[in-house]
Each structure stands twice: as structure tokens, then as C-alpha cells.
Amino acid sequence: xxxxxxxxxxxxxxxxxxxxxxxxxxxxxxxxxxxxxxxxxxxxxxxxxxxxxxxxxxxxxxxxxxxxxxxxxxxxxxxxxxxxxxxxxxxxxxxxxxxxxxxxxxxxxxxxxxxxxxxxxxxxxxxxxxxxxxxxxxxxxxxxxxxxxxxxxxxxxxxxxxxxxxxxxxxxxxxxxxxxxxxxxxxxxxxxxxxxxxxxxx
Amino acid sequence: xxxxxxxxxxxxxxxxxxxxxxxxxxxxxxxxxxxxxxxxxxxxxxxxxxxxxxxxxxxxxxxxxxxxxxxxxxxxxxxxxxxxxxxxxxxxxxxxxxxxxxxxxxxxxxxxxxxxxxxxxxxxxxxxxxxxxxxxxxxxxxxxxxxxxxxxxxxxxxxxxxxxxxxxxxxxxxxxxxxxxxxxxxxxxxxxxxxxxxxxxx
DNA sequence: AACTATGTGTACGCTGTGTCCATATAACCA
DNA sequence: TGGTTATATGGACACAGCGTACACATAGTT
Numbered sequence: 001x002x003x004x005x006x007x008x009x010x011x012x013x014x015x016x017x018x019x020x021x022x023x024x025x026x027x028x029x030x031x032x033x034x035x036x037x038x039x040x041x042x043x044x045x046x047x048x049x050x051x052x053x054x055x056x057x058x059x060x061x062x063x064x065x066x067x068x069x070x071x072x073x074x075x076x077x078x079x080x081x082x083x084x085x086x087x088x089x090x091x092x093x094x095x096x097x098x099x100x101x102x103x104x105x106x107x108x109x110x111x112x113x114x115x116x117x118x119x120x121x122x123x124x125x126x127x128x129x130x131x132x133x134x135x136x137x138x139x140x141x142x143x144x145x146x147x148x149x150x151x152x153x154x155x156x157x158x159x160x161x162x163x164x165x166x167x168x169x170x171x172x173x174x175x176x177x178x179x180x181x182x183x184x185x186x187x188x189x190x191x192x193x194x195x196x197x198x199x200x201x202x
Numbered sequence: 203x204x205x206x207x208x209x210x211x212x213x214x215x216x217x218x219x220x221x222x223x224x225x226x227x228x229x230x231x232x233x234x235x236x237x238x239x240x241x242x243x244x245x246x247x248x249x250x251x252x253x254x255x256x257x258x259x260x261x262x263x264x265x266x267x268x269x270x271x272x273x274x275x276x277x278x279x280x281x282x283x284x285x286x287x288x289x290x291x292x293x294x295x296x297x298x299x300x301x302x303x304x305x306x307x308x309x310x311x312x313x314x315x316x317x318x319x320x321x322x323x324x325x326x327x328x329x330x331x332x333x334x335x336x337x338x339x340x341x342x343x344x345x346x347x348x349x350x351x352x353x354x355x356x357x358x359x360x361x362x363x364x365x366x367x368x369x370x371x372x373x374x375x376x377x378x379x380x381x382x383x384x385x386x387x388x389x390x391x392x393x394x395x396x397x398x399x400x401x402x403x404x
Numbered sequence: 405a406a407c408t409a410t411g412t413g414t415a416c417g418c419t420g421t422g423t424c425c426a427t428a429t430a431a432c433c434a
Numbered sequence: 435t436g437g438t439t440a441t442a443t444g445g446a447c448a449c450a451g452c453g454t455a456c457a458c459a460t461a462g463t464t
Contacts, residue, residue: 019429019430019441019442019443020430020431020442021430021431021440021441021442024441024442040326041325041326042326045419045420045421046420046421046422047419047420047421055442055443056442056443056444056445057421057422058423058424058442058443058444059441059442059443061421061422061423062441062442067421116325117325117326119322119325119381119382120321120322120323120324120325120326121322121325121326122322122381123243123318123319123321123322123323123381124242124243124244124319124322124323129383132382133382133383133384137382137384138384141384156404157403157404158403158404161398161403162394162398164385165375165391165394165395165398166398166403168375168376168378168379168385168391168395169371169372169374169375169395169398169399170371171378172371172374172375172377172378172379173367173370173371173374173375173378174370175374175377175378175381175382176370176373176374176375176377176378177370177374179321179324179325179377179381180321180334180335180339180377181331181335182335182339182340182343183366183370189367189370192364192367193367193370193371196363196364196367196368196371196399197371197398197399197402197403198402198403198404199402200399200400200401200402200403201359201360201363201368201399201400201402202358202359202360202400221410221411221412221460221461222411222461222462223409223410223411223461223462226410226411247450247451247452248451248452248453249450249451249452257411257412258411258412258413258414259452259453260411260412260413260454260455261410261411261412263452263453263454264410264411269452
């Protein structure tokens, strides 16, 4: 189980001495992302990242303040953010599509495990938590709120809705199943979430 | 910052040799719970638990398979489960009360930090994850589903609701704010969650 | 009184962290 | 072209925590 080739496809290490900073940074980030996808946060150590990048630990400590920060950077390097949020004018369809896409990302790729472990790590790493909010959850929440607000303006939803709370009831519900895992995270579940909210329970 | 007295209120250690198993187990669990509330998962180590319990690390390794398992046991020892779920016949009031109580538990006591860190740890500790599901989230989810089912039988809610998904949209939404923390977890938020779902968004 | 189960103290090796040095060399500037 | 500076490198260090092993002490049981 060693699919990670040290220094993949780069010019071989030249021994001691300085290398271009950007190149080193790029190799470290790639190595971090690959290691994250391959082994998850459990096997993610500064030492391993340094080894796979053919770099020295000192360099990593110099550029990243914490293990979590490096992991998050590595994650974004490998998994493109893809923050697009289609707005076709049909809020129910848009929400459903977005949620279903999220469910597939989380279930059918390694990203789900990585996300959950990043969130897990963030519970004891304030810097990582802040970085995660700022770079990941924040922008995504903003896009969803924006879409909901437009739907309210179009009259597809009540105008007095607290759209932030709706985000928690859609994506938060998915994260709940992802993180606790007592029930499966399925496409049907995603559709049911939208249906419950839009139609109401009674 | 050393509020934890070693071996609080127990007969003093008697040096080497065997002590009653039940007594040792009880002292370890108490120490684990107190340490957890005082320092959170970050400062929770087997060594510290052993020190505060006046016990040897070996003993802990003998009885608990992992650090997470010990933490969970310690948590339940100090924070009583309190799984009661009032059923007054008014489903909206019952859900709201239950959610508001949860919000207060999580915000106004140290339990919130501990819960979030236990969930966080569970992301890389399968044994802890299983124990958490079995002993904490599972029973709580079952009680909520049961209450929802009764309300459906009484005709207060539609009969074709998937009550499991509703649980995720109420408690899961709270956990979302607890774990991500980009928006505050307030009593109003809890009320809004119930309102959104019951009335529907349009 | 003997036996067994179990807690205790101590020591060891392992992994990972975070920090320090001296050295080498790329990038920059005169 | 040559000197200066920034930065990457290897290596070493101390520290913490985990998990294990062994010998010894003693409570519970027969």
C-alpha cells in the first residue's frame, strides 16, 4: 500500500541547498493533498508530507503554522473548490441538484472522508477551524443564502424566511449523517430534505 | 490552573499492590470525566487520567481499548444521560422545548465542547464512532423518532413524513452550527428550525 | 493457608512534534 | 561579473504520549 511515489514526476532532488521556493511549496502542497486522499487525516503527518515531497520538515514548519493549515491547503490543491451554484430560476430544482451533487461528492469520492476528518480535526485546532470557515464553509454558505434570497425575491419562497437557518437544515442535515453516520447519506435523503422544508410537515 | 485534586475524596493510595477493581474503575471514570470537562479532548491523555485517578496507566490499558472509549465512558459518568423526552401532546411545543434544552446544554455548559470534540475524535477513531452511535446518538434519535411518530398518529403531522430525516433537519442543523461554528447557536435558531419545518417555506 | 486475579511501579522502544544549528545554493543587486 | 542575502537542506536534540513488558504486591476466593 505505497502508491505514493516520492517526488512524483519532478526533477530529482539535488541534495542540499536552496531550491526555488515556489517549486518547493507546490511539491509540498501536492504531496499533502495526495497523502490526505490516500490515508486520511489519521496517517497525515508532517514527516510523511516532507518525505513524499522530498523536502525537509523545517521548510514546512516555516511556511505553514499548523498541521491543519497544511492539510486544508493540500486539500484545496488536489480537490478543486468547484463553487458553482446553478440558478435556473426553479429554487426547488436548484437546491435539490446542489444537495444531490454534494451527496455524490461525499459518498463516491475520497473527499467525504477528508472533509469529515478536517472538520473533526478542527474541533481541537482553532486555526484550522478558522481557516475552514473562511475558505470553505463561509463561501459555500454565502452562495446558498444568495440563491435562497433570489428565490424569495421572485416570490417562490416566503419573504420572511431566515435563509441561514435553511442552509443549516439542508447542508447541516447532510453533514450530520456524514459525521455521525448512524444512517446512510443517500440521494433520496437529499430530495426528502428539500421536500420536507418546502412543503412543510403538516 | 490545577483544580483537579488527585484522587478526590477517596481513601489515600496504599502504595503498590492490588486495589479493589470496582473502586479503581470508578475513580478512573470520575477522573476521566472531570479531566474532559476541564481541559477538553486536547488535554485528555491516558497519563493525566491515570495521575488524577491515582492509578497506573497499565490498569487503564487493561480495561479500555482506546483513548476515545475511555473519554466516552468518562463523559457519561460525569454528565448524566438525561434522555427524558417530554410528550405533552403538542408536537411543536415538545420539539421546541427539546431543541432549546439541547442548545442550552451545548452553549451554557462545558458539555458542548466535549461533545463536539468527541465527534471530532470519532472521525478518526472507528471504535469511538461506533460507541458514540450506539450509546448516545442512537438512543436520542430513537426517542425523537418515536415522538414524531406519535404526533403523526395523532394527526398533528402528515402521515407520510420520513421522521428520520426530520431529526437530521432539527438536531443535525444544531450540530452543524456547533461543529462548524460560522453562525451562533441560539435559542431563536432552535425555534426557527421547528417553525421552518412545520409551516413550510412557501 | 494457598492460589489466582488484578493493580502497581518502572523501564523500554516507537512515533511525531517543534526547535536549533551549520551548510549549501538560488535569487537578487551593484 | 561578483558579492550579498534569503531560504532549503541534513542532522541532531529534547519532549510528549502511546503501547508493551516484566517483576512484585495484595485483595478475593477456595
